[in-house]
Amino acid sequence: MRKTILALSLSVALSSCAGVPAQVDLNHLADTLHNRWQLLPGAIQWQVTDSHQDHIEFSGEQMSAIIHYGSDEQGKLSLNRRLVWPMLRTLPNDTHASLIHDFPLSLSPQIKVGGEPLTTEQPQQIRFDGILTIRSQLTPDLSLVRTLSPSPTEPMLVEQQTLTNNSQLAIQVDITPLNYQVLTPTEQGASGSYKILASSSLSGSHWLQPGESLSNILTFSASQADESPQLQPEKTLAARQAYIASLANKLQLVTPDPVINQMFEFAKLRAAESIFRTAGGLMHGPGGGRYYAAIWANDQAEYVNPFFPFLGDRNGNESALNSFRHFARYMNDAYHPIPSSIIAEGKDIWNGAGDRGDCAMIAYGAARYALALGSTETARQLSPLIDWCIDYNNTKKTADGVIASDSDELEGRFEAGEVNLSTNTLAYGALISASHMHRALGNQHKSSEYTQAAQQLRQAINRYFSAQVEGFDTYRYYDGNTKLRAWIALPLTMGMTERKQGTLDALLSPLLWSENGIYTESGDTTFWDRATLYAFRGIFAAGETDIAMSYFKYYSRKRLLNDHVPYAVEAWPEGGQRHLSAESGLYARVITEGLFGIEPTGFDRFTLAPHLPSGWDNMCLNNIQAFNRQFDLCAHRDGEQTRVQLRYNGQSHDYAWLGQVPLEITL
Secondary structure, three states: OOOOOOOOOOOOOOHHHOOOOOOOOHHHHHHHOOOOOEEEOOEEEEEOOOOEEEEEEEEOOOOEEEEEEEEOOOOOEEEEEEEEEEEEEEOOOOOOOEEEEEEEOOOOOOEEEOOEEOOOOEEEEEEEOOOEEEEEEOOOOEEEEEEEEEOOOOOEEEEEEEEEEOOOOOEEEEEOOOEEEEEOOHHHEOOOOEEEEEEEOOOEEEEEOOOOEEEEEEEEEEEEOOOOOOOOHHHHHHHHHHHHHHHHOOOEEEOOOHHHHHHHHHHHHHHHHOEEEEOOEEEEOOEOOOEOOOEEHHHHHHHHHHHHHHHOOHHHHHHHHHHHHHHHOOOOOOOOOOOOEEEHHHOEEEOOOOOOOHHHHHHHHHHHHHHHHOOHHHHHHHHHHHHHHHHHHHHOEOOOOOEOOOOOOOOOOOOOOOOOHHHHHHHHHHHHHHHHHHHHHOOHHHHHHHHHHHHHHHHHHHHHHEEEEOOEEEEOOOOOOOOOEHHHHHHHHOOOOOOHHHHHHHHOOOOOEEOOEEEOEOOOOOEEHHHHHHHHHHHHHOOOHHHHHHHHHHHHHHHHHOOOOOOOOOEEOHHHOOOOHHHHHHHHHHHHHHHOOOEEOOOOEEEEOOOOOOOOOEEEEEEEOOOOOOEEEEEEEEOOEEEEEEEEOOEEEEEEEOOOOOEEEEO
């Protein structure tokens, strides 16, 4: 990935952006973008013709695998399997205390032909469809296919190796067994010593007839040193395929853009798979080789939990509810802040950045989750946590009517002052959703109280944060802030359009927009995908559909088919663009809440603003699982209006939308 800023033209090719000053030329950016990967039905594929390295993460309930793969400068395969076992805790038992072990390419069975070991493996084609498949040539006559997959439920990665004789003559191959074992030092494990294993199912001498194939299953696993779990590696590939298919059958996006459709499918997978069966219950974890068996107020409560009801994945919904239960353990009468993170399978906390506005994040995410789940019982369970967090925010309110916090979700990486825009905007969103939730529960007084508080906070936000920043009528991020910040998009996601045009101009100017999305701060090349994804939601919510879609298409193509694929990433330079899971949840929410404009307002109610871009005649979200129901939503262009079809319970309901005030839908 090039890390330099492109020389961006200030002219704009999009007619919908006419009159907007200093906007990047998106056509120029798109022209610089090449597709390394080819889009196939349900998959992406790279025909290997040059030297390139990449990495991808995929997960199951008991482990996660970060696979570094590619072709080196001599055209040989590079491969490292970094495996993480979140429930095998190391010491000190902190946020990053998961057992991690690397299995390099050298940890593979040796293959010999004619008694001579084969030392050259040249990758020809690499494919990903939720399972990673690497097709290589060992000799002109002998090919090898490596198929890598995490087990959905067991603590292992499986790599199926398939040798094929492509010649007209029989070939004798000799395969050495893989028998690797490491015992970790007892004093380094929270539960003593751990046993790390790599083994193969096949060895010995074999004759391959012309066109014949031979498969060998490699298993990479770990356990307590005194345990020998009965694993079933031969069933792993089928189990992973069944899991992928189960997600594909839910919340299906159908649009005229196959890149966005596929990116959405992969986002569903990455958001849902990174859930670990811990001693503290199912816990969604960001991943990245560092963040497992733990929850955060931003990644889980704010980013991904509100998405899970739409997907309807059982583990996803259970992990979301479980995370809120863990946070609720720390409510207190003195209104000390809830920890930012609950770690070590729920046994400890991390609070190293102080109050990051965590209660605003938790109340916002919990209220939206409760509404979208459509369960009165769950909403009643979550109501005390939501109300406590709102009360906590009130204790932090300043004389200006805004809410103070020690930092924000970037935890001091960038200045946030004593009062920041992120905390306040999320607190506003929490009040709106909590008001809807209490009305649905029949608590009209509390609902009205929160509605009034939201109006007052909105006014205070506009008074306190509205500012001219680097020539744009937008928001300052904190008192004394003189540089544009990515999170100025947050008010748009909450429907706050008072400074819409200046904010749009700033977000899409070369000061913030780059080839990789939105910079965290103007003048700095750091980017976090979470901010870019919030910006897309905000621009859609502001009704600027064609502008949002143009940039969203570019971003989706870059993340799906360019050099680092196929998911939204965490950040750069921090973490080297790790495939953290919750960012994929944010990508999916650009579709559900941005493109389709679904905003929960009750347990069986939502508003709908399906933003059909120019050039699209229709789009659908099928098998939506939210609001304790299953339904389909389709939008079709009908002259100057949009015709919306809701299919539910065997019946079809049609609505006409003029593109202004959102539709109010009751199931």
